[in-house]
Amino acid sequence: MPPPPWLPPPPVPPSTKGRLGAAVTRLILTDFRCYASLRVIVEPRSVVLTGPNGAGKTNLLEALSFLAPGKGLRRAAIAEVARRGPGLTAAAGDGGWAVAARVSPVEGPPVDLGTGREPGPLDRPGSDRRVVRVDGEAASGQGVLGERLSVLWLTPDMDGLFRGGASDRRRFLDRLVTALDPDHASRANAYAHAQRERARLLREGRGTDAWLAGLEDAMARHGVALGAARRELVERLSASVSRAVGSFPRAGLALESEVDQWLAEGPALAAEDRLRDALASSRRRDAQVGGAAHGPHRDDLLVRHGPKDLPAGQASTGEQKAVLIALLLAQARVQAGTRTGAPLLLLDDVSAHLDEGRRSTLFEALDGLGVQAWVTGTDRQSFESWEKSAQFLRIEEASVVE
Ligand SMILES: Nc1ncnc2c1ncn2[C@@H]1O[C@H](COP(=O)(O)OP(=O)(O)OP(=O)(O)O)[C@@H](O)[C@H]1O
Ligand SMILES: [Mg+2]
Missing domain, CATH: 1.20.1050.90 (RecF/RecN/SMC, N-terminal domain)
Structure with a gap:
């Protein structure tokens, strides 16, 4: 039923206006690669991750790539992704990990996507299966992820x-x-x-x-x-x-x-x-x-x-x-x-090989398309021309420090 004419139209949240693709607004990682636990809240626009080598930037993009069906941007085996460390080996019988994200689609209410591996020994049947949840409900396969969100990436491996x-x-x-x-x-x-x-x-x-x-x-x-x-x-x-x-x-x-x-x-x-x-x-x-x-x-x-x-x-x-x-x-x-709208774009180390002119055209093009890109680089200077519209997170030793 249409709203009565005397009511003003519902306000459009400024952040979704002009956006052509879904955006992640909250990301929670548990025992994922170098992250014991990480919680990131962002706005539905592009995100730049900077930090030294080995800080965990690519790992964070990989976590986002698991919000699409498939093996993620490193094409890793599911157990390999679980956090390793002293006293923490997949063989020791744990090996569970989780990625949870709130996704704000172009239209409609936000949806919570979750995926990961249930903890347990590797030789258990089904232990190589990636479980998926949509709004807290277990899904029968990864296919539902692709219906909610599309994710594409560019990594140095693709050079x-x-x-x-x-x-x-x-x-x-x-x-x-x-x-x-x-x-x-x-x-x-x-x-x-x-x-x-x-x-x-x-x-x-x-x-x-x-x-x-x-x-x-x-x-x-x-x-x-x-x-x-x-x-x-x-x-x-x-x-x-x-x-x-x-x-x-x-x-x-x-x-x-x-x-x-x-x-x-x-x-x-x-x-x-x-x-x-x-x-x-x-x-x-x-x-x-x-x-x-x-x-x-x-x-x-x-x-x-x-x-x-x-x-x-x-x-x-x-x-x-x-x-x-x-x-x-x-x-x-x-x-x-x-x-699903335009894809979430994961651009790992994208500024390598791009001159200043191409870098700023890229940022303008991403803003113009209204997609959310998650972009990594070691230093913030390469992203100067994006200071006004992107959000910046600095990562050091598997934590967000800024
Ligand atoms: N399963 C795992 N458990 C724990 N740590 C891991 C696991 N897999 C990878 N790592 C570690 O995660 C760290 C961060 O890796 P990542 O590739 O995210 O770094 P980066 O910030 O992208 O660095 P660079 O700037 O060199 O690309 C590395 O030190 C790596 O050894
Ligand atoms: Mg990297």
């Missing part, structure tokens, strides 16, 4: 993304797809499972025709769905990244992918048939060589530095970082207005 192997680029691409469509992760898992089973049967030489055909059918159905989701994301992202943002270059994106080519040539069902046939006729080769000669596990994401018209891998270190940031900003624009 070589354009020069390294295709699997890292595929993983990066799939993370972008999943941020927009949380179901993508289960598609990818279903495909990988069928692919592993088929490879095992071929290696052991025990698969009957029907058994192999069943697995190839699963690979074809999930593989084409996977390819179609990648294709759609690359199309949307291409449109968004085709214009420069300040000193962040425009970039060109393309998929190098058999399935993508088939999808360009005809309907998805025809692409499934082609993948099914290609797999069936490569059994002998796959049995000898291992793996599978066809399928989206061979895809690559090709990225070009727009103004230089060069493959991104041939641009300078700083230019490559600028392209990566341009991709994340483009993704944030694509996600704005969707169910």
Whole structure:
């Protein structure tokens, strides 16, 4: 029922106005990496974490990355994350940890997300499972996290993304797809499972025709769905990244992918048939060589530095970082207005390789998009141009000192 006309409209909290993505306003860590316990309250705008090497800055970003489904920004095993120290080993039978956050979405009331590992010995069944709570209620899987919040990150480990192997680029691409469509992760898992089973049967030489055909059918159905989701994301992202943002270059994106080519040539069902046939006729080769000669596990994401018209891998270190940031900003624009809104951005050591001009453009772009970014660096000077709009936390020896 609409409110009576004589009542003034409810006030919009100033902090949510113009925001396009969810923001974390409270973070509580328990036995997480170097943190025995930490409680941080912030406003729903960007946060800069500074402090010396080893203070715990990246660990804090990693904790935030666990608010999304998956293995977090270090891709760590779940037990590795539990705090270690004298008399405190995971093997000693504890190994529990928790991350709890209050998330303020673009619209609607705040939601409390929690995740972690229940304390207990590592050999207990299910002890490698990450538990999830939404508003205090246990959830059956991590999927619900992706429906509430989307989180993306950039870490120094990704500096070589354009020069390294295709699997890292595929993983990066799939993370972008999943941020927009949380179901993508289960598609990818279903495909990988069928692919592993088929490879095992071929290696052991025990698969009957029907058994192999069943697995190839699963690979074809999930593989084409996977390819179609990648294709759609690359199309949307291409449109968004085709214009420069300040000193962040425009970039060109393309998929190098058999399935993508088939999808360009005809309907998805025809692409499934082609993948099914290609797999069936490569059994002998796959049995000898291992793996599978066809399928989206061979895809690559090709990225070009727009103004230089060069493959991104041939641009300078700083230019490559600028392209990566341009991709994340483009993704944030694509996600704005969707169910989870623009992602929370975790930018670890982001000022390394960025000159002063690019740093200030980045901060302006993040403010302009209305996303909450959590950014780390060793010294505060690199963030001078952000003093007015970001909040600063100094971390030393696993505590917030300012
Ligand atoms: N499971 C764990 N238990 C306890 N301490 C840990 C655990 N894992 C990592 N650490 C410690 O956490 C500390 C902080 O690491 P972190 O990577 O967050 O530092 P940082 O502030 O990002 O430093 P840098 O500026 O060098 O990147 C390190 O000294 C590391 O050894
Ligand atoms: Mg670090």
